[in-house]
Amino acid sequence: MITHAEIEKLLGVRAAVPTVLSLYLRVPHDPPALRSLSARADDLLAQAGRGAADDPDAIKAQDADRRIARRMLEVHAREWLDRTVAIFACGEPRLAETVVLPCAVQDRAVFAARPHVRPMLLAVQRFPGYHLAIIDRQHAWVFRIAGEQMDRMTLPAAEGARTPEFGGWYGLETHRENERVLQLARHHYRDAASVLRRVMHAAGPELLVLGGHRDAIPQFLAMLPDDVRYHLAGSFIADPHTTTPARVRDLADQVIERWVTARERRVVTQVLQEPPGGHLTAIGLHACLAAVNQRAVRLLVVPEGGIAAGFTCQRCGRLSRTGTDCPDWGAASLAVPDLIEDMVVTALDDGAQVETVRDPPGGVAARLRFTLAPAEERSVRRRSPKSGAQRAAAASSGEQKRPSGSQKRPSGSQKGSPGSHTR
């Protein structure tokens, strides 16, 4: 299962120029169709990085990455039938990693200065790990679900409870490791709730799904401490003694899917819930760029697909469409293949919540922590005329003005420039 820690680790990989390849690809179901896969991969790989680097070294490095990715596909594609896989490749710093995603995402290949993680974040959001508790009048079983793994948790005996015993669920008797069934007598539900609380505390904050008899669920729910109930995604009715583990897993996954969908809808409502005259909502790419640049984002809602090319300033970190609207006027601009990715990473760095939805208002939207500074709002509304004026002002104050059309920083000069600094 993909975790936020794994994504963090990937984001720690950083090259000086856009030579980190991220390739996301759906591998077909049938082995004969694999031939079309390499053609599809070649198309994506050929399009990626085009125009992003005119430095011969970077071009060579990108070609080497393409070869690594093709080789990985050749060797492993048969292990990934009917799955979506992410391949990350880079020569310096060295990176060659594959991740199988739990869901289909849009095929894409991106060359950037670091791994492209938007599809990974989407996978974590749509397929979170969770706890599943199955309860009946005498027993409780707790599982931790992570990707395709379904592990039965060892339950410590609750205080005052009888010794936990093995037994019960026939389908699970063959299930590996530490099988232990709680058999509690009189205060069963209360004891089970306290045990579940301990198990969940130890694992960290995760969602909870309950399953069991129609009469058991409300009684058990009544015993759940508030801090456990807070994580409840929902419940389903099933007889633990006649339902197979596979069916139980399926029912639990459906609960999670409904919860995820409802949350995505809630997030969109939340971002749009601006009181009239309020200034805490940013809708559209320009407004959201301004918000991200001012570190004002509390919640960023981005689309599942799509890529918006732009620039990042290597001195002040400012993200923009043109690369010219910061005091450096493009002198330190580096082309980025996907501004939305950079907005996401900046927002996460700032502790903001980032959510991916199918169709965010305005293409991308944000809820802000504070009202944007007026200058920022002006620059968003009147970008073009102001850019010219400011560029002139910058030039007259001794700032070097780059010839128009060359905001894309030549990678060669960047590498040699002692003044440039990459994170």
Ligand SMILES: [Zn+2]
């Ligand atoms: Zn700058």
